[in-house]
Structure formats: structure tokens, C-alpha cells
Amino acid sequence: MPKLTFPRMGESWRTFKMLLEDLGNEVVVPPRPSKRTLDLGVRYSPEFACFPLKILMGTYLETVEMGADTIVTSGGVGPCRAGEYAMLHHKILKDLGHDIKMIVFEPPRLQPLNFIKNVRALNKNRTSIRGIIAHIKRAWRKLQALDNAEKLSHVVRPREITRGTTSKMYRRVLGWIDQAYTTEQIIEAETTALKALREIPQDPDREILKVGIVGEIYVLLEPASNLEMEETLGNLGVEVERSMFLTGWTRDNTWTETTEMMSVKEAAAPYLPELVGGHGRDSIGNTILCAKRGFDGMIQIAPFTCIPEIVARTILPRVSRDYDIPVLTFFLDEQTGKAGMSTRLEAFTDLMRRKKRLQKRHFTLTG
Amino acid sequence: MNKKLGIPSALLYYIYYPFWQAFFNEIGVQVVTSSSTTKNILDKGVREALADACVPIKLFFGHVMDLKNKCDYLFIPRVVCLNGKTIYCPKFLGLPDMIRHSLDGIPPIIDVRIDARQGRLSKFKAYLEIGSYFGAGHNIVLKAYYKAWITLRRYNRLLRKGLNPLDAMEHIKNPNDKELILPAKSNLKFAVLGYPYAIYDSFISVNLLGKLKKMGVSVLTAENINPLTLALQKNCGLPKRLFWTFSDAALKAAHYLFRHGRVDAVLHLTAFGCGPDSILNKFIELEAKQYRDIPFMTLMIDEHTGEAGMATRLEAFVDMVRRRKEACPCRN
Numbered sequence: 001m002p003k004l005t006f007p008r009m010g011e012s013w014r015t016f017k018m019l020l021e022d023l024g025n026e027v028v029v030p031p032r033p034s035k036r037t038l039d040l041g042v043r044y045s046p047e048f049a050c051f052p053l054k055i056l057m058g059t060y061l062e063t064v065e066m067g068a069d070t071i072v073t074s075g076g077v078g079p080c081r082a083g084e085y086a087m088l089h090h091k092i093l094k095d096l097g098h099d100i101k102m103i104v105f106e107p108p109r110l111q112p113l114n115f116i117k118n119v120r121a122l123n124k125n126r127t128s129i130r131g132i133i134a135h136i137k138r139a140w141r142k143l144q145a146l147d148n149a150e151k152l153s154h155v156v157r158p159r160e161i162t163r164g165t166t167s168k169m170y171r172r173v174l175g176w177i178d179q180a181y182t183t184e185q186i187i188e189a190e191t192t193a194l195k196a197l198r199e200i201p202q203d204p205d206r207e208i209l210k211v212g213i214v215g216e217i218y219v220l221l222e223p224a225s226n227l228e229m230e231e232t233l234g235n236l237g238v239e240v241e242r243s244m245f246l247t248g249w250t251r252d253n254t255w256t257e258t259t260e261m262m263s264v265k266e267a268a269a270p271y272l273p274e275l276v277g278g279h280g281r282d283s284i285g286n287t288i289l290c291a292k293r294g295f296d297g298m299i300q301i302a303p304f305t306c307i308p309e310i311v312a313r314t315i316l317p318r319v320s321r322d323y324d325i326p327v328l329t330f331f332l333d334e335q336t337g338k339a340g341m342s343t344r345l346e347a348f349t350d351l352m353r354r355k356k357r358l359q360k361r362h363f364t365l366t367g
Numbered sequence: 368m369n370k371k372l373g374i375p376s377a378l379l380y381y382i383y384y385p386f387w388q389a390f391f392n393e394i395g396v397q398v399v400t401s402s403s404t405t406k407n408i409l410d411k412g413v414r415e416a417l418a419d420a421c422v423p424i425k426l427f428f429g430h431v432m433d434l435k436n437k438c439d440y441l442f443i444p445r446v447v448c449l450n451g452k453t454i455y456c457p458k459f460l461g462l463p464d465m466i467r468h469s470l471d472g473i474p475p476i477i478d479v480r481i482d483a484r485q486g487r488l489s490k491f492k493a494y495l496e497i498g499s500y501f502g503a504g505h506n507i508v509l510k511a512y513y514k515a516w517i518t519l520r521r522y523n524r525l526l527r528k529g530l531n532p533l534d535a536m537e538h539i540k541n542p543n544d545k546e547l548i549l550p551a552k553s554n555l556k557f558a559v560l561g562y563p564y565a566i567y568d569s570f571i572s573v574n575l576l577g578k579l580k581k582m583g584v585s586v587l588t589a590e591n592i593n594p595l596t597l598a599l600q601k602n603c604g605l606p607k608r609l610f611w612t613f614s615d616a617a618l619k620a621a622h623y624l625f626r627h628g629r630v631d632a633v634l635h636l637t638a639f640g641c642g643p644d645s646i647l648n649k650f651i652e653l654e655a656k657q658y659r660d661i662p663f664m665t666l667m668i669d670e671h672t673g674e675a676g677m678a679t680r681l682e683a684f685v686d687m688v689r690r691r692k693e694a695c696p697c698r699n
Contacts, residue, residue, distance in 0.1 A: 048645035078610030079457045084646050087605050091653055104606070272464045274445060274480070276457040305419065307642035311461035314417045318468040331419055 001124075002101070003028050005068035007056050010221040011146050012246050014178045019139040020072070023132070024125030028068040030059045033224040037062055038334050044092055051303035051333050052218035053085055055225055060089060064098050072122065075106040080277030080308055082218075138183050140247070145177050145190035147245040152197045154241065157234030158209075159202040166200055167231060173197060206237060209352050212290035214243045214283040215301040216309055219332055221246060226301055227338045229330075229345070233299075236349045241295075243286040244279065264289065271315050280308030284315060291323035297352045298325055304333035326352060369397065370501060373438030373474070375430035376400045378423060378459070379446060381532045381563040382590075385539050387442065389518040390494065393511030394503040399438050401430040404570035408433050413670050415470060421638045422571060422669050423564050424458055424465075431466055435473045440500070441466075447482040449490070453612040456643055526590045531576065532567050555584045555689060558624045560617045560651065561636035561644075563590060571668060572636060573677040582685050587630060589613075589620040596623060605650075614643040621651045625658040632662045632688045639669035662688055 006016050008030035020027050031037070033055050041058025060071060076083025086104045093100045103122065108115035123132065149170065157166040173193035180189040211233060219225045220242060230240045268285035275281055287298050300316065302309030313329050320327040328348045330341065372391055374380065380400070391398045401408070404426060412429025431441065443463045448454045458465075463478030477500055481493040491512060498508035518539060525535035557579060559566055566572055566588060579586050589597070600619040602608045609615045617635075624630050635651055637644040648665055655663035664684050666677070 046645045046649040048640055048642075049649075050642070050645075075607070079454050079460065081642055081646055083610060084607070087607055088646055088649060091605075091650065095653055095656070271468060272461055274447070274460045274464070276461045278457070280457065280461065305640045305642055305645065307457040308461075310417060310419050311457055311465055313419070314465040315461075315468040 001026050002070045003068045004070050004072055004122075005030055005060070005063040005066075006072045007074075008033070008059055008222065009218060009246065010223065011150070011174060012143060012221070014146065014174070015139045015143045016072075018142065018181070019135055020122065022125075022135045022139075023123050023127060025122060028063050028066050030063050031066075033059060033222065042334050044096065046088075048305050049088075050081060050216075050306050051225060052082070052216070052222075053088070054334065055218075055222070056085065057089060057092065060093065060100075061096075064093070064100065069099070070101040070103060072103045073105070075104040077107065077110065078277060079275075082278065138186070141183055141186050142177065142180070143247050145180075145186055145193070146174070147247050148190060149173050149177065149193050149197065151242075151245070152194055154230060154234065155239055156197050156200055156202065157231070158237045158239050159204070159206055161201045161203050163235060166197070166234070169197055169200055207353070207356075209238045209296040209349060209356065210241065210294075211238050211352070212241050212243060212286060212295050212298045213301065214279070214286045214298060216279055216303055216306050217244055219301050219303055220244050226330075226332060227336065227341055229299070229301065229341070232342055232345055233349075236346060238349055241290070243282065243290075271319060272311070276308045276311045278306065278308030280312040283309065283312040284319060287316065287319055287325065287327065288323060291319075291325040295325065296356055297348065298327045299348075300327060300329040302329070302331055304331045306331075326355070370440065371399050371438040372396050372477075373434040373441045374398055374400050375427055375434055375441075375443070376403065377427040377430045377568070378462075378564045381567050383519070385522040385536055386515045386519040390497075390511045390515035393514050394498055394501055394507055396501050399434065401433040404430075404568050406570075409570070409670060417469075419640065420458070421640045421642075423562070423638055423641075424462075425670060426564075426568070426571060427462070428466070428470070431470060431473065435470070439474055441474050441476045442497075443476050443478055444493070444497075445478050445480045447480060448484050448612075449481065450612065451483045453608065453615045454610055455613075456611050458642075527593060529585075529587075529591050532563065532590070553583050553585045555685070555692070556587060556630050557584050557688075558587045558620065558630040558633045559636060560589060560621055560633065562613045562617070562638075562641075563588075565636055565638055565668065571672075573668065573672050573674055575634075575636060575666070575677070575681070578678060578681055579685070582682070584685060587624075589616045592620055592623065603650075603654075609643070609647060609650075611643045614647045618647055618650055621654055625654055625661060628658070628661060630661065631692060632664070632684070634684075635663070635665045637665060637667050639667055662691070 004020055004025045005028045013029060017027050017029055037055060037058035039058070040061045041054035041056070044061070045054045045057045073086050075086055086102055090100065090102045103118050105118055106114045119132065127135065153166055153170040160166050173196055176189045176193055177186065180186040213220065223230065230242070233240050264282055264285035267288040268281045271284050272281050283300055290298060300309065300313065316327050328344070374384065374387060388398050408429035409426060411432040412425040412427065415432060416425040416428040434441065443466060445463055446455055446459055463476050466473065467476055477497060479493050479496045481490060483490055494512050495505065495508050522535055522539055525538060526532065530538070559575065566576065569577060576586055597616055597619040600622045603618055603622040609618055621633060624633060633655065635648060637648055652663065655661065666680065
């Protein structure tokens with residue numbers, strides 16, 4: 001029986017594992033990216049490939065060692081490089097002598113046949129179409145539950161009284177959601193999880209900064225690749241709102257363009273009317289939307305040499321000036337160190353806090 | 368009408384300048400270009416552009432800075448797709464926006480979107496829109512478009528004969544000036560793959576083509592190969608083609624040259640931090656592994672590339688290929 005694996009992106013692996021096992025496959029869970037993952041990835045990937053490609057390369061090599069022989073992943077139609085990943089990974093793995101099968105999901109609306117063929121290949125149990133839809137619905141609900149728990153943890157963390165409680169509780173809560181199987185169980189686990197997170201002792205008087213995070217999806221979603229930036233910020237007393245979650249992204253990219261996306265597009269139009277691939281336009285649109293909602297600052301994170309984010313980064317200083325919102329950019333690669341990043345984040349937070357206090361004093365004086 | 372239109376001599380200049388020049392001359396607009404790349408232009412570009420951008424983009428910024436006081440309009444079209452199949456690098460798609468929002472005091476930019484995937488006449492419609500900026504009507508634009516198209520065909524034919532774009536442009540400007548000097552044949556023939564805007568800009572490529580010529584090596588680039596031959600390579604054994612026009616052409620050229628063994632060595636010229644090249648280069652490298660009798664080398668350029676380092680590497684490589692060829696003369 002073939003052993004399946006898939007790219008790891010944050011906590012979403014719990015859902016994919018459940019879905020693939022429901023369809024009757026044996027799954028090798030990709031390990032959390034570590035130093036060794038990176039070393040492997042960097043050794044066999046092209047030097048200037050972006051960071052996600054290198055991490056995935058390393059993850060695939062690790063899962064191959066663990067016995068995986070089929071990789072399920074996503075494709076794409078450009079102009080971002082991510083659409084060519086699967087092809088390149090396959091070629092490199094073959095060159096290294098691993099005989100791996102790749103199942104690549106292209107956008108189903110553009111290539112419906114490819115989608116049906118792939119689903120059939122994965123459907124080992126010969127589940128009926130209705131059964132598959134039910135499985136997908138349940139998996140989707142689980143993904144939403146995971147995202148909701150993460151969103152709430154970002155709100156609670158800066159307000160917690162004892163540092164580290166939220167992270168500890170969040171990790172425990174993930175286990176609950178992970179164990180839930182039926183839809184009712186998932187909903188129940190989600191409710192308990194959100195309740196448990198809310199009940200963490202919090203300090204209501206603390207001065208909290210609100211920061212939006214935009215950028216490339218992989219480094220946004222995988223905490224191991226952005227050196228747990230959200231946790232670091234939370235500990236600095238910053239409430240983080242990430243512009244992208246897997247549920248939102250999947251909806252936008254597989255089926256329809258939602259109303260939320262439309263407004264991001266419209267917001268970005270005066271600065272970047274063209275889709276430059278990846279999330280370049282979203283980064284600009286979300287920065288504008290967050291500025292309008294009164295955020296204290298924005299952080300853009302992107303892999304080194306990421307083309308769409310370079311385009312966005314070139315335009316962002318103008319957006320920052322026009323909307324009076326500070327923007328800090330991190331280009332991440334395997335050389336990025338946690339200490340350097342923490343220092344920059346601390347400085348950025350101090351500046352934002354100062355700006356906020358000055359504005360407040362200004363208001364009290366004039367008003 | 369005495370409006371001056373500035374076209375930076377970087378990026379797509381090497382492929383479409385003859386077309387644009389013929390078109391704008393016909394509708395009565397004077398075209399000015401930036402001077403050829405100098406240290407000064409590069410420095411200006413490096414100062415203005417984002418540090419993480421690749422050299423060709425920095426160079427484009429430099430050329431725009433060079434032009435900005437010399438013209439009334441800047442022509443930076445948003446070229447998305449021209450052949451209906453492959454698109455251009457995301458940096459090309461966002462080029463007008465990057466220029467507009469990061470440089471101050473630049474003349475108005477004409478950034479018409481050209482996307483051939485939106486119907487048969489979409490390219491012509493884009494030029495109609497460009498014409499409307501200068502008050503040119505349907506008929507004038509149609510005539511200009513036709514003339515420009517003829518010029519582009521002539522230009523491409525010259526390129527296929529093995530001419531360098533700058534020489535070909537010169538020849539198109541004054542056709543009767545002098546006899547066409549075709550590159551001399553020599554017993555060593557290298558393929559230089561890479562993007563036209565890097566290979567043919569002799570400053571940024573550290574005069575790669577000139578150096579090879581001096582060493583008695585004749586050069587073949589992807590532009591010298593008939594597009595039909597390239598199209599026949601299909602997807603080079605991959606499930607999908609590369610998305611980007613220049614990368615796609617380079618990969619197909621590599622595939623074709625390796626399979627037919629028409630060259631003695633293959634060089635890939637890539638710019639530091641080039642996104643599409645990181646993928647393309649690996650594919651060419653893996654392809655080269657299967658054809659061990661054709662040596663392959665990657666040369667990387669950036670704004671700090673030194674003359675001496677490049678020359679040493681090239682000399683060593685050429686010597687090695689030459690010795691190899693002399694050792695087994697019966698191979699070809």
C-alpha cells in the first residue's frame with residue numbers, strides 16, 4: 001500500500017491526515033521543520049530558490065526516509081514560482097534516486113479532469129461521491145476550528161498575566177481538536193477550546209498594540225519558518241492579526257473570489273492593479289485595509305528573493321506614507337537568526353508604542 | 368507635434384524597441400532612449416531600487432532616472448502576455464507601479480496593459496489605447512502598427528542570422544549604410560542562454576559576448592534559434608511548461624541544443640536573486656547531467672561583478688573545452 005505524505009503548513013496537517021486516512025490511505029505525517037530539515041533542503045535545492053521550496057525539499061527528504069512514496073501537493077498556474085515547485089521537487093528527488101509518485105492538484109476550475117483523476121487516485125476505499133463530499137466537509141470544519149483557535153490565541157496572548165500560559169493552553173487545545181472525529185465532536189472540541197483560551201487570566205488594562213501581518217502564505221502559516229514571530233510579538237504585548245489563513249486562502253483560490261478578497265483587490269488597485277502572483281497584491285490591499293481600521297503597524301514577511309513580495313515591498317513605502325502606518329519588512333531565509341529578528345521586533349514595537357502615546361497626548365491636548 | 372516619449376534601454380528594449388520606434392515615429396511622436404548602461408546609471412539604479420531586487424530591475428530604475436528629465440512621457444507598458452501562452456516575470460507585471468510609487472519627479476507613465484490572452488485583437492487594442500494618448504486615430508494607428516510589425520519581422524530575421532540586437536537595430540536604422548557583417552564562423556561554438564536584457568547589455572554582462580568573440584568562440588543565443596524549432600520542443604519532458612516567456616525559451620533552447628549536440632558548450636548567464644532563474648537553472652543543470660559530452664557552466668552576475676573574475680573563469684572554461692575538442696576530434 002502506498003504511503004502518502006504532503007507539505008506541512010502550520011497545524012493544517014491534522015486535517016489533511018484525517019481526510020487522507022478517511023479515504024483509506026496510509027499517511028506519513030511530515031515532521032515539524034527543524035535544523036536538519038533545513039540542512040537537507042538547502043543542500044539539494046537551487047541556491048536562489050525561495051525559502052518554502054527549500055523547507056519543503058527537506059521535509060520531503062525526511063518523509064522519504066520515513067517510508068513515504070507518494071507526495072500529494074498543490075500546483076498552480078503562475079506567475080509565482082510556487083506553481084513549478086512540484087515539478088522541480090519531483091525532478092530533484094528522481095535525480096537523488098528516490099522513485100516517488102507525485103499527485104499534484106491544479107486549480108479545479110481550470111483543470112477539472114486533473115482534479116477528478118487525482119481524487120480517484122486518492123480514494124482507496126472507493127467511497128461514493130457523496131461520502132467524499134461528507135469527508136471534505138468534515139475536514140473543512142476541522143480546518144476552521146484550528147484556524148479559529150489560532151486566531152483567538154493571538155488575541156489572548158498579549159493580555160495574559162503569566163507569560164507562556166496561552167502557548168501552553170493552545171498546544172493542549174490543538175490535541176482536543178485533533179482527536180475530534182465527527183462534525184459534532186469537532187464543534188464541541190472547538191467550543192471547549194475557545195472557552196479554555198478565553199478563560200486564561202488576562203490583564204484588561206494593559207496597553208495593547210495592534211499589528212497586521214501580511215506576506216507570503218507559507219512563511220505566514222508555518223511558525224517554524226518565521227521563527228515563531230507571532231508568539232514573539234504576543235509576548236511583547238502586541239495583538240497580531242494575520243491577513244491569511246488556510247481556510248480563507250483555499251476558498252479564494254479553488255472556487256470563487258469572495259467579497260473579502262474583492263475589497264482587498266479594490267483597496268490595492270490604486271497602487272498595484274495587476275495580479276503579480278503569490279500574495280503581492282494582497283499584501284498591499286491588506287495594509288491599506290488595516291490602516292483604515294486603525295492598526296498601529298504592519299509587518300510584511302516574505303522569503304528571500306520572493307518576486308511578488310519584492311514588487312509589493314517596492315510600493316509599500318508609498319502606502320506607508322500615504323496612510324501614515326509604519327511597515328516593517330522581513331525577508332527570511334535559512335540564515336535568519338532569531339535574536340536579530342527579536343531585536344528588530346522590539347525596536348519596532350517601541351516605536352509604535354511611542355507613536356501611539358504621542359497621538360493620544362495630542363488628542364487630549366487639542367480635544 | 369513635438370512630444371517626446373522616453374523608452375528606457377533596458378529589459379524589453381532588446382526585443383521590442385524596433386517595433387516601438389517604428390510605431391511611434393509613424394504616429395508622429397519623437398522617441399528618446401536612455402544612453403547605454405554606464406557605471407553611473409547602474410549606481411543610480413542601485414540607490415533607488417530595493418536592495419532585494421535583481422540587477423536588471425535595478426538597471427531599469429537607473430535608466431528611468433537617466434531619462435526622467437529628457438522626455439514628456441515615459442513608456443513602460445505592462446506586458447503580461449504576448450504569445451497567448453506564457454507570461455512575463457511578476458516584476459515585469461508590476462514594473463510601472465514599482466517605478467511610479469518609488470521614484471519622485473518622473474514624467475507621466477504610459478502603462479497600457481498588453482495581454483494577448485484576452486482575445487485576438489487585444490494587442491492591437493492596446494496600441495490603439497497608446498495611440499489615443501497622442502491623439503492618433505484608428506487609421507493612423509493601424510498603419511503604424513502594420514509598419515511596426517514589418518520592422519519587427521525584419522529585426523527578428525536579422526537576429527536569427529546571428530546578429531547581436533544592437534547591431535541589428537543599427538542596421539534597421541540605416542539599412543544602406545554598410546554591408547551586413549555576419550559573425551565569423553569559428554571552430555568553437557558556445558550557446559549562451561539567459562535573458563536578452565542581461566546577455567546583450569555589455570556593461571552588466573561584463574562584456575561576455577565580446578570576451579568570447581576575442582577568444583575565438585562563436586556564440587549562439589536563444590534568439591538566434593528559430594521559434595518554430597523551440598516550439599517543437601513541447602514541454603521538454605516536464606508535466607508543465609515554465610510560466611515565464613524568456614525562461615521557457617531558454618529551457619527549450621537548452622533542451623534542443625543538448626539533444627542535437629550542435630554546440631561545444633552551454634553557458635547560462637543568470638542574475639543574482641533572479642526568481643525564475645532559480646528554477647530554470649536547476650532544470651538546465653539536471654538536463655546537462657544527462658549529456659556528459661557537452662560541458663555546462665553557470666555564470667552569475669550582480670552589481671559587483673568584477674571584470675577579472677569573470678575573465679578568468681571564461682578563459683579557463685574555453686581552454687578546457689578547446690583542449691577537450693582537440694583531444695577527441697572525431698567526436699563531431
